[in-house]
Ligand code: SF4
């Protein structure tokens with residue numbers, strides 16, 4: 060199923076911001092600058108990278124994100140490391156499983172990744188993930 064980038068962004072926002080540890084009690088993004096969230100700052104590239112992969116192996120999605128998104132993110136150091144990622148402060152990295160699932164569900168793909176789900180970590184805190 061074809062979806063526009065805007066549609067996919069709306070679906071992912073609905074799915075991810077809802078469980079994100081940065082979200083405040085009144086439903087807003089609690090980041091000092093919400094526009095800094097790498098997931099949505101680079102969303103067109105995120106959506107493209109995920110749609111290029113067809114696999115049950117999450118590592119292939121991680122590789123695609125590193126190659127197509129992290130490579131152009133200002134937070135990545137020249138040696139490929141990322142302090143934001145290391146501190147579990149990047150929503151794209153922390154919630155990648157959920158993001159992949161949301162995009163593939165919205166575009167009509169479905170893989171059985173349930174054994175991989177259950178919990179994630181963001182901003183140093185454990186997050187329970189319910190599909
Ligand atoms: S950090 Fe990103 S994913 Fe989390 S609530 Fe803010 S915009 Fe949503």
Ligand code: SF4
Pocket residue numbers: 097098128129130132133134135141142143144149150151152
């Ligand atoms: S993991 Fe780091 S380099 Fe990759 S998108 Fe997130 S903040 Fe940017």
